[in-house]
Amino acid sequence: MPSPSPSAVRRASSSARPSSIARRSPPSRTTTTSSRCSRSSSSRCPTSLRRTPDLVIERAIWPLGTSVGHDGHVRIGTHDVSALADRYGTPLYVYDAGTIRASLREYVDAFFRHRPVRVAYSVKACALIGVGAIIAREGIDASVASLGELEAARRAGFPASRIELHGNAKPDDEVVGALRAGVGRFVVDGAHDIERLARLAATRRRRQAVWLRVAPGIKVDTHPHLVTGTVDSKFGAPLSTGDALAQAREIARTKGLSLVGIHAHLGAEVRDATPYRELARALVAFANEVRAVTAAPITELGMGGGVAVRLRSTEEAPDLREYARAVAGPVRKDRALRGATIYVEPGRGLVGRAGVAVYRVVGTKRVPEVRTFVAVDGGMGDNIRPALYDAKYTAVLAERAGEAAAEEVAVAGRYCESGDVLIRSVRLPAARPGDVLAIPAAGAYSIAMSSNYNQTPRPAVVLLDGPVARLIRRRESIEEIWRLERR
Secondary structure: OOOOOOOOEOOOOOOOOOOOEOOOOOOOOOOOOOOOOOHHHHHHOOOOOOOOHHHHOOOOOOOOOEEEOOOOOEEEOOEEHHHHHHHHOOOEEEEEHHHHHHHHHHHHHHHHHHOOEEEEEEHHHOOOHHHHHHHHOOOOEEEEOOHHHHHHHHHHOOOHHHEEEOOOOOOHHHHHHHHHHOOOEEEEOOHHHHHHHHHHOOOOOOOEEEEEEEEOOOOOOOOHHHEOOOOOOOOOEEOOOOHHHHHHHHHHOOOOEEEEEEEOOOEOOEOOOHHHHHHHHHHHHHHHHHHHHHOOOOOEEEOOOOEOOOOOOOOOOOOHHHHHHHHHHHHHHOOOOOOOEEEEOOOHHHHOOOEEEEEEEEEEEEEOOOEEEEEEOOOOOOOOHHHHHOOOOOOEEOOOOOOOOOEEEEEEOOOOOOOOEEEEEEEEOOOOOOOEEEEOOOOOOOHHHOOOHHHOOOOEEEEEEOOEEEEEEOOOOHHHHOOOOOO
16 A cells, blocks of 8 residues: 655755755555455445456556455545545545655655755645645655745745745746745746846845756657747757856856756656756756856756656656666766756656546437547546647546446536547446546646636545545635635
8 A cells, every 4th residue: 555655865964955865765666456345345246347457447547556346446545436526526636645655755766876866846736735745744845836836835844945946937026935935946047037036135145046947959759838948948048049158157146146056847748768868968068067167066957857657558658767867877977067966856756646536427428420428527627638738548437447348438528618528538338427437647737727717616635645535625616716806
């Protein structure tokens, strides 16, 4: 069941920045099992199933400990998914704490031999305080993209000194708020950031540690909306145009600022480790150039995140140890930077697999020789990723997972948009109104990007931690949608 917490993540004491994975943890175990019916429920178990549970639950994409009983019910550990739907209503998001801890443990294990390394949770993937608290207790950093995310991270338990603030358009109030909070690293993303920091940080007694975000000009194979490392990106100063070096010079001579790191991000859902090696080489070369030109103490290299997480078991995703070697190899081989601290920023890598979206079937529309739509009571208002990024999920009927698939269907959302289709194609038993439909690997960038489109309340969220199920965000009411409005 839940893997032990990654106690190997420790903060090494140094005047600049605690930043090491300090000691070895045993390798995490990430296997799942299919449970048998308990004696107390044996009367509800069918005498035979038309397919085995292992063919229903794709182990690589469901939370650890997910199983299908002989009654056909999907369970996460001891928790029956349909019972959770009955208790908390739908749409419902269910997160498993043990899977979050195990996913973090995998990162710690992969990078241990390449230390000093800091793992920083990318809060934008899921800013829920209850989820963040599970991660914060493990002693890692947080990477945030706004003052709101910074506050969410602090409320979850991340010290401000272990938070990196990103963002390509930080307004004055966010800069002031971050400085007052004592944010650990301020990521400069544009010349306007330098001007604003120079003005707002000039009277501070302590110099603000700064990273410079650069655009390395490396394109990765992913959805166009998820590419962030090319020259034609709103993020980062391009290396190829000289802008990055010019900004590094400006930071180095700005009173109150200390340029300690270089940062870049290639994009999201990257399925190959090779571009990360190219990124590491580019950052090493640029960091050495900056050190030579400015004498800035570059001791930190932020490699971003974006490593793909499988939404279906047939999808490709990099092996984390291969990814760690790609990121760390060029750094550790460089004479000047071999002792630099490497930062990696997983978001979906920690919470994606841990989350399951749970809906109820409302009805079915059949168009002969065209398509069958199974309509559910959620959709793009709680998970915009299929419409925005063409994310391809799968699903099961959570009370009928042992039944043979009868047809290929599309899972349609309830929102008034033709693009509100959660799944374009999945094979399911013939769905009936009231059936509980569960979508795995839905923990990242779903709730975080939810909205009130069509004036629809946002869903409740439950956290499972061993035998305990706890409501960490209650369902929004219709009345609360208008709480900020006036006639």
